[in-house]
Amino acid sequence: MNLSPSSSAGAAPTGLLLQTATLPAAPASVQINGLRVAYRGQPVLQGLDWTLQPGQVVGLLGRNGAGKTTLLEALLGLRDAQGGSVQLFGEPASKPSDAVRARIGYVPQSNDLFGELRAPQLLDYFRGFYPRWNGEKVAQLLRRWEVPLDLDIARMSGGQQQRLSIIRALAHEPDLLVLDEPVASLDPLVRRDFLRELVEQVLDRGTTVVFSTHILSDLERVAFNVAFLREGRIVLQAALDELLETSQIVVGAEAQLALLPAADVLARQPGRWLVRRAEGAALPAGLVAQRASLEDLFEVLT
Numbered sequence: 001m002n003l004s005p006s007s008s009a010g011a012a013p014t015g016l017l018l019q020t021a022t023l024p025a026a027p028a029s030v031q032i033n034g035l036r037v038a039y040r041g042q043p044v045l046q047g048l049d050w051t052l053q054p055g056q057v058v059g060l061l062g063r064n065g066a067g068k069t070t071l072l073e074a075l076l077g078l079r080d081a082q083g084g085s086v087q088l089f090g091e092p093a094s095k096p097s098d099a100v101r102a103r104i105g106y107v108p109q110s111n112d113l114f115g116e117l118r119a120p121q122l123l124d125y126f127r128g129f130y131p132r133w134n135g136e137k138v139a140q141l142l143r144r145w146e147v148p149l150d151l152d153i154a155r156m157s158g159g160q161q162q163r164l165s166i167i168r169a170l171a172h173e174p175d176l177l178v179l180d181e182p183v184a185s186l187d188p189l190v191r192r193d194f195l196r197e198l199v200e201q202v203l204d205r206g207t208t209v210v211f212s213t214h215i216l217s218d219l220e221r222v223a224f225n226v227a228f229l230r231e232g233r234i235v236l237q238a239a240l241d242e243l244l245e246t247s248q249i250v251v252g253a254e255a256q257l258a259l260l261p262a263a264d265v266l267a268r269q270p271g272r273w274l275v276r277r278a279e280g281a282a283l284p285a286g287l288v289a290q291r292a293s294l295e296d297l298f299e300v301l302t
């Protein structure tokens with residue numbers, strides 16, 4: 001795939017969805033409306049709406065096979081859709097201009113690096129595509145993350161290849177960074193350093209970041225927002241801190257649960273509802289509430 005300058009995407013709620021985004025002054029970094037993607041007639045994304053505003057950092061959560069990779073690829077214009085639209089910085093993701101391509105960085109789930117090259121050759125090759133290339137940062141990260149410079153990429157370990165892939169994606173200081181399980185094969189020290197780098201990038205440059213991960217503790221360290229993918233749609237996107245502060249699991253008989261204000265209910269499982277409510281607020285008789293953890297939210301919303 002060629003992301004040397006290229007990509008896309010967007011967003012919005014379904015019945016369950018909460019929007020916490022502030023009103024945009026510039027075009028959304030990503031705007032997705034009614035996106036449908038199927039494999040051999042088997043639907044994966046089913047009329048998905050999603051918006052990422054400039055500077056938003058969003059962790060994308062979903063079960064194995066929920067369609068996170070499919071969504072991130074479609075967002076970047078790398079996967080054909082059967083319906084809907086994806087726009088990146090106001091341009092169609094399927095045909096982005098070079099200027100828009102140059103604003104995007106992508107770390108795919110599986111490395112797509114040229115195995116017969118060495119790291120310096122690979123980075124030299126990509127540097128040619130980008131007007132904005134931070135050679136100093138590249139050199140610093142290569143050193144800090146101990147990427148071997150004299151080894152063919154094909155002979156590097158999975159984690160070393162992943163480090164290089166991340167350096168390549170950060171090198172041109174993208175305005176939109178898309179990361180598909182970027183830390184899966186990183187050791188804990190590099191993972192921590194990478195997350196710090198990501199936060200710096202966001203704070204310094206206002207980069208829009210979307211990343212999928214199954215490591216919820218990482219999410220709590222860097223994600224300012226979380227989006228939950230279920231049954232082919234983003235069912236909830238919200239600020240993580242606020243979500244954790246206000247979400248409760250309420251347990252009890254269905255008849256009593258039904259007395260909770262419908263507008264506060266985020267999701268229902270038999271006898272166990274996820275509800276947004278103030279701590280200590282009065283509950284219908286027989287119900288017990290406890291603050292929801294991120295694991296609880298993942299379980300109920302994905």
Ligand SMILES: Nc1ncnc2c1ncn2[C@@H]1O[C@H](COP(=O)(O)OP(=O)(O)OP(=O)(O)O)[C@@H](O)[C@H]1O
Nearest residue numbers: 039040044062063064065066067068069070071109
């Ligand atoms: N190229 C393909 N051809 C056919 N089916 C596919 C293809 N790619 C993905 N799928 C199917 O689409 C669904 C979504 O896959 P996808 O990889 O997007 O999920 P995911 O949420 O990223 O999963 P994971 O968390 O395991 O990485 C799965 O059922 C998968 O089997």
